[in-house]
Amino acid sequence: MLFLVLMAYISAMRPKIDPSGRKKSSFIEEARRRQIVRGAITTIAGGGLAQASLARIADDVGISKSVISYHFAGKDELIGEVINALLRDSNVFIRSWVDRADGARDRLRAYVEASFAFMAEHRENFAAMVDIWGSFGTVEAKRAFNATAYDPCRRHLEGILRAGQEEGVFRDFVPRTLATTIQGAIDGVMLQWVFDEDSVDLPGCAAELVTMFDLATRRLP
Amino acid sequence: MLFLVLMAYISAMRPKIDPSGRKKSSFIEEARRRQIVRGAITTIAGGGLAQASLARIADDVGISKSVISYHFAGKDELIGEVINALLRDSNVFIRSWVDRADGARDRLRAYVEASFAFMAEHRENFAAMVDIWGSFGTVEAKRAFNATAYDPCRRHLEGILRAGQEEGVFRDFVPRTLATTIQGAIDGVMLQWVFDEDSVDLPGCAAELVTMFDLATRRLP
Amino acid sequence: MLFLVLMAYISAMRPKIDPSGRKKSSFIEEARRRQIVRGAITTIAGGGLAQASLARIADDVGISKSVISYHFAGKDELIGEVINALLRDSNVFIRSWVDRADGARDRLRAYVEASFAFMAEHRENFAAMVDIWGSFGTVEAKRAFNATAYDPCRRHLEGILRAGQEEGVFRDFVPRTLATTIQGAIDGVMLQWVFDEDSVDLPGCAAELVTMFDLATRRLP
Amino acid sequence: MLFLVLMAYISAMRPKIDPSGRKKSSFIEEARRRQIVRGAITTIAGGGLAQASLARIADDVGISKSVISYHFAGKDELIGEVINALLRDSNVFIRSWVDRADGARDRLRAYVEASFAFMAEHRENFAAMVDIWGSFGTVEAKRAFNATAYDPCRRHLEGILRAGQEEGVFRDFVPRTLATTIQGAIDGVMLQWVFDEDSVDLPGCAAELVTMFDLATRRLP
DNA sequence: TATGAATGAGTCTTCATTCAT
DNA sequence: GATGAATGAAGACTCATTCAT
Structure with missing residues (x-):
C-alpha cells in the first residue's frame, strides 16, 4: 500500500x-x-x-x-477519507466548544472537556483511529499523519496557552511543550478507554485532567 | 487470526x-x-x-x-512473543528505577522519568507497539491487551499514589483515576513522538510532566 | 480440513x-x-x-x-460438490433403470445390470470416487460418507429384496445383510476394474453376478 | 511423489x-x-x-x-513397506487357513471365512488400505497395485474354483471371472464395514456370502 | 451508475528432505 | 544410530483491482 x-x-x-x-x-x-x-x-x-x-x-x-x-x-x-472524516468531525466539535469560552483559563478547560465529551459520544471513531495508527508504516507516512492530526491540535492548544501567559494568568512554561503534554494526556486516556471501556472512568479522568491542568498552569504566587 | x-x-x-x-x-x-x-x-x-x-x-x-x-x-x-518482549523490557526497567527511589513523591517522579528514559533509548519498541495496537480487532482481544499491558502499570502507579496519600504528602483524589491519567499522559506524549520524533521535545515533556504531576498532586495548603 | x-x-x-x-x-x-x-x-x-x-x-x-x-x-x-455429483448421477441412472423393471426378480437383475452399465460408461467417475475414499480421515467423516453414499443404495436394494420375499419369489434371508452383500459385490468388482481395467472382464462379471444372485436368492424347493 | x-x-x-x-x-x-x-x-x-x-x-x-x-x-x-505388510499379513493368514481345508467346496468356504476372520481382527489394516488406495494416482501405479494386491488373490481363488470344476463339484463358469466376483464381494463388504462398522453385520455377511457362493457354484442337477 | 466475474500478487502454513553434530 | 536445525517447494486462501456488461 x-x-x-x-x-x-x-x-x-x-x-x-x-x-x-x-x-x-x-x-x-x-x-x-x-x-x-x-x-x-x-x-x-x-x-x-x-x-x-x-x-x-x-x-x-x-x-x-x-x-x-x-x-x-x-x-x-x-482510508484517507476515513481519516479525514475522523479528524474533521473531532476538530470541528472541539473548536466550536472552545470558541464559546472566555479567557485562557476557561478555554483550556473547554478544550479538555470538549475532547472528552466528543470521545464519549463517538467511541467508534476512536477505536477506528487506533486501529489505523498501525497502518502508517513508513517514516514519511507517520510524519504526514503527525502533521495532519497532531499539529493542528497542538497549535490550537499552544495558542490558548500562549494567550494565557500574555494575559498573565498562566505561569512560565514552554507553550509548545505543554501543549504536547496536554494533548498527550487526553489521547493517552482515550487509548486506555478504547482498549477497555469498563476499566476507565472517563468523566472522572476528564475532571482530574481539568483540575490537574488548572493546578499545573496556575501562576505561582 | x-x-x-x-x-x-x-x-x-x-x-x-x-x-x-x-x-x-x-x-x-x-x-x-x-x-x-x-x-x-x-x-x-x-x-x-x-x-x-x-x-x-x-x-x-x-x-x-x-x-x-x-x-x-x-x-x-x-507476535505474542513480540508483545511479551515489549512489555517485559519496559516494565522491568521502570520497576527497577522506581524501587531505587524513596518516598511517594520521589517514586512518582521516578516512574515518569524512567518511562521517558526507556522510551528515549527504545524508540523502535514503541513504534512497534503502536503498530500492533491496531491488530486487536475483537473486543475480547482489546480487553485482554488492556489487562496485560495497562492494568499492571496502573496498579503500580496506583500503589505509589495511595502510599503518598497515606503518607500525607498527596492531596485528595481517586488514586485509580489519577493513575489512568498519568499513564495516559506518558503514553500520549510517546504516541506523538513515535509519529514524528522531531516534533516532540521529549526531555522537555518529561520535565513538564514531572513538574505538572508534582504541582497537581501536592497537598493543598 | x-x-x-x-x-x-x-x-x-x-x-x-x-x-x-x-x-x-x-x-x-x-x-x-x-x-x-x-x-x-x-x-x-x-x-x-x-x-x-x-x-x-x-x-x-x-x-x-x-x-x-x-x-x-x-x-x-x-470436493463436496464432486462427491455430490458422483453419487447423484449414479443413483439417478440406476433408479430409472430399476423402475422400468417388473417384479422383484427382474428389479434385482436391473439393479445389478444398471450398476455395471453406468460403470462401464463412467470409469472416470469411479476412479475419482476411489481416490476420494481415502480422504475421509476421521471416523465421523467416514460415517457421514457411509450415510450419504451407502445407506441409500442399501435401502433401495433392501426394498427390492423384501418385496421379493413378500411376493414369495425369494428364499428366506435377512434383507439388509444380503443388500450389503450385493452392493459389496458390485463395488468390489468395480474396485478391481478401476485399478486395472484390462484385468477385469466387466460384462462377464456382471453376467456372473446376475446369475449368482438369481441362483442364490431363488426360493429353495 | x-x-x-x-x-x-x-x-x-x-x-x-x-x-x-x-x-x-x-x-x-x-x-x-x-x-x-x-x-x-x-x-x-x-x-x-x-x-x-x-x-x-x-x-x-x-x-x-x-x-x-x-x-x-x-x-x-x-508407504511401500506399509502396503507390503498389509498384503503379506492378510495373504499368509488366508493361505494357511485354506490349506487346512479338504476339497474345493470346503476350500472356497475357508477362503471366504478366513478373509472375514482376518478382517474382523485387523480393522485398522483395512482402514489404512482404503486410505492408501487413493494415493495411486497414475495408471501405472494403479496397475502395479492391482498386480501386487489383487492378482495373487484371484489366482488363488481361481485355482480353487478350477479344481472344483475338475473334481466335478462346481458348475460351469469362467473361473477367472468368478474369482474376480468373489474377491469383489469380500472387498466390497469390507469397504462398507470400514466406513461404518456399526452399519454392517460382518458375521452375517460372511455367512450369507458362504451360503451364496455355495448355492451359486453348485453343479446344477 | 452499478456489478458479477476474473485474476495475479502475496499470505501463512505444512511437509519431506538434507545436513552437521 | 540418532536428532535438532534448516530449507525450498508447494499448498490453500485472501484481497485489491480491473473489465465487460
Missing part, C-alpha cells in the same frame, strides 16, 4: 463541496461516498483494520464490492 | 526458562527465538505490522522463511 | 436449482461451477486426490486458480 | 530377511523398521493418509522425525 499517496491525499484535505465543481460531485455521488466512509469506520472499529477488507466493508454497508472501487480510486483513498 | 488464542498465550506470560524443562529449550533454540523476535520488532517498527509478513521478517533477519515456522507455532505465537 | 463441515454440506444435498433463489445463481455461475466440478473429477481420476491441487485442477480446466476460489468457498466445498 | 518408484519397490517384494545380507540388516534395524511401519499403519488408519505426515507418524511412535528418514529412503519406501 502506498501510504505516501494516501497521505498526500489527506494533506490535500479536499473540501467536501469544491467550489469549482472539479468533479461531477453529484448529490448521489457524495451521499454514496459518505455512506461508504461511515460504513468503513464501523467495520474498522468493529474488527480492526486488518479485517476490514473491501469485501467486508461492502458487505456491512450492504452494497456490492465494486461500488467502492467505483467511487474511490482505491483502498488508500477510502 | 485467532487473537484470543494469542492473548491467552500472552496472558500466560510463559517464563523464558521453564523450570520443568517442558521442552528441550536448547540454547540455540532460545537464541534463535530471541533473534527472530528482535528482528520482528525492527521490521514492524520500520514498516508497520501489515507489511511485516513472515517473508519480510525472515528477509530482514537474514534467514529462511521456514526457520520462523520451525521455531514458532505460527505468526500468532511470534 | 474440516470434513465434518464438508459432509454436512454433502448431506444437505443442495438442489442445483434452488427455488427460493437463495443466491443469484446466475446461469453463468452454475455453468462455471459445473465446469469446475467436472474438471476436478477428471483431474482426480487422472492423478489421485492428493495431486489434485487447486492449481492443477485450474490448469486442467484452463482457468485461473482464483476462479475456483471465486466460485467455491474452498476446496472442501468443491 | 514418484509412485512408480514406490510400486517398483512393492513389486520387488523384498523378502524380510534377505539371504545375501544385502544390507547390514542388524536386528535393531529391522525392529525399528517394523515399529515404524506398524506406527504408520495406525496413524493412517486413524486420520487418513493425507494427515499422516512423517512428523505425525514419528510423534505417534514416539520417536524423532529424522529417525524415519534414517531408516527409510523416503516416504515412498515407508
Whole structure:
C-alpha cells in the first residue's frame, strides 16, 4: 500500500463541496461516498483494520464490492477519507466548544472537556483511529499523519496557552511543550478507554485532567 | 487470526526458562527465538505490522522463511512473543528505577522519568507497539491487551499514589483515576513522538510532566 | 480440513436449482461451477486426490486458480460438490433403470445390470470416487460418507429384496445383510476394474453376478 | 511423489530377511523398521493418509522425525513397506487357513471365512488400505497395485474354483471371472464395514456370502 | 451508475528432505 | 544410530483491482 499517496491525499484535505465543481460531485455521488466512509469506520472499529477488507466493508454497508472501487480510486483513498472524516468531525466539535469560552483559563478547560465529551459520544471513531495508527508504516507516512492530526491540535492548544501567559494568568512554561503534554494526556486516556471501556472512568479522568491542568498552569504566587 | 488464542498465550506470560524443562529449550533454540523476535520488532517498527509478513521478517533477519515456522507455532505465537518482549523490557526497567527511589513523591517522579528514559533509548519498541495496537480487532482481544499491558502499570502507579496519600504528602483524589491519567499522559506524549520524533521535545515533556504531576498532586495548603 | 463441515454440506444435498433463489445463481455461475466440478473429477481420476491441487485442477480446466476460489468457498466445498455429483448421477441412472423393471426378480437383475452399465460408461467417475475414499480421515467423516453414499443404495436394494420375499419369489434371508452383500459385490468388482481395467472382464462379471444372485436368492424347493 | 518408484519397490517384494545380507540388516534395524511401519499403519488408519505426515507418524511412535528418514529412503519406501505388510499379513493368514481345508467346496468356504476372520481382527489394516488406495494416482501405479494386491488373490481363488470344476463339484463358469466376483464381494463388504462398522453385520455377511457362493457354484442337477 | 466475474500478487502454513553434530 | 536445525517447494486462501456488461 502506498501510504505516501494516501497521505498526500489527506494533506490535500479536499473540501467536501469544491467550489469549482472539479468533479461531477453529484448529490448521489457524495451521499454514496459518505455512506461508504461511515460504513468503513464501523467495520474498522468493529474488527480492526486488518479485517476490514473491501469485501467486508461492502458487505456491512450492504452494497456490492465494486461500488467502492467505483467511487474511490482505491483502498488508500477510502482510508484517507476515513481519516479525514475522523479528524474533521473531532476538530470541528472541539473548536466550536472552545470558541464559546472566555479567557485562557476557561478555554483550556473547554478544550479538555470538549475532547472528552466528543470521545464519549463517538467511541467508534476512536477505536477506528487506533486501529489505523498501525497502518502508517513508513517514516514519511507517520510524519504526514503527525502533521495532519497532531499539529493542528497542538497549535490550537499552544495558542490558548500562549494567550494565557500574555494575559498573565498562566505561569512560565514552554507553550509548545505543554501543549504536547496536554494533548498527550487526553489521547493517552482515550487509548486506555478504547482498549477497555469498563476499566476507565472517563468523566472522572476528564475532571482530574481539568483540575490537574488548572493546578499545573496556575501562576505561582 | 485467532487473537484470543494469542492473548491467552500472552496472558500466560510463559517464563523464558521453564523450570520443568517442558521442552528441550536448547540454547540455540532460545537464541534463535530471541533473534527472530528482535528482528520482528525492527521490521514492524520500520514498516508497520501489515507489511511485516513472515517473508519480510525472515528477509530482514537474514534467514529462511521456514526457520520462523520451525521455531514458532505460527505468526500468532511470534507476535505474542513480540508483545511479551515489549512489555517485559519496559516494565522491568521502570520497576527497577522506581524501587531505587524513596518516598511517594520521589517514586512518582521516578516512574515518569524512567518511562521517558526507556522510551528515549527504545524508540523502535514503541513504534512497534503502536503498530500492533491496531491488530486487536475483537473486543475480547482489546480487553485482554488492556489487562496485560495497562492494568499492571496502573496498579503500580496506583500503589505509589495511595502510599503518598497515606503518607500525607498527596492531596485528595481517586488514586485509580489519577493513575489512568498519568499513564495516559506518558503514553500520549510517546504516541506523538513515535509519529514524528522531531516534533516532540521529549526531555522537555518529561520535565513538564514531572513538574505538572508534582504541582497537581501536592497537598493543598 | 474440516470434513465434518464438508459432509454436512454433502448431506444437505443442495438442489442445483434452488427455488427460493437463495443466491443469484446466475446461469453463468452454475455453468462455471459445473465446469469446475467436472474438471476436478477428471483431474482426480487422472492423478489421485492428493495431486489434485487447486492449481492443477485450474490448469486442467484452463482457468485461473482464483476462479475456483471465486466460485467455491474452498476446496472442501468443491470436493463436496464432486462427491455430490458422483453419487447423484449414479443413483439417478440406476433408479430409472430399476423402475422400468417388473417384479422383484427382474428389479434385482436391473439393479445389478444398471450398476455395471453406468460403470462401464463412467470409469472416470469411479476412479475419482476411489481416490476420494481415502480422504475421509476421521471416523465421523467416514460415517457421514457411509450415510450419504451407502445407506441409500442399501435401502433401495433392501426394498427390492423384501418385496421379493413378500411376493414369495425369494428364499428366506435377512434383507439388509444380503443388500450389503450385493452392493459389496458390485463395488468390489468395480474396485478391481478401476485399478486395472484390462484385468477385469466387466460384462462377464456382471453376467456372473446376475446369475449368482438369481441362483442364490431363488426360493429353495 | 514418484509412485512408480514406490510400486517398483512393492513389486520387488523384498523378502524380510534377505539371504545375501544385502544390507547390514542388524536386528535393531529391522525392529525399528517394523515399529515404524506398524506406527504408520495406525496413524493412517486413524486420520487418513493425507494427515499422516512423517512428523505425525514419528510423534505417534514416539520417536524423532529424522529417525524415519534414517531408516527409510523416503516416504515412498515407508508407504511401500506399509502396503507390503498389509498384503503379506492378510495373504499368509488366508493361505494357511485354506490349506487346512479338504476339497474345493470346503476350500472356497475357508477362503471366504478366513478373509472375514482376518478382517474382523485387523480393522485398522483395512482402514489404512482404503486410505492408501487413493494415493495411486497414475495408471501405472494403479496397475502395479492391482498386480501386487489383487492378482495373487484371484489366482488363488481361481485355482480353487478350477479344481472344483475338475473334481466335478462346481458348475460351469469362467473361473477367472468368478474369482474376480468373489474377491469383489469380500472387498466390497469390507469397504462398507470400514466406513461404518456399526452399519454392517460382518458375521452375517460372511455367512450369507458362504451360503451364496455355495448355492451359486453348485453343479446344477 | 452499478456489478458479477476474473485474476495475479502475496499470505501463512505444512511437509519431506538434507545436513552437521 | 540418532536428532535438532534448516530449507525450498508447494499448498490453500485472501484481497485489491480491473473489465465487460
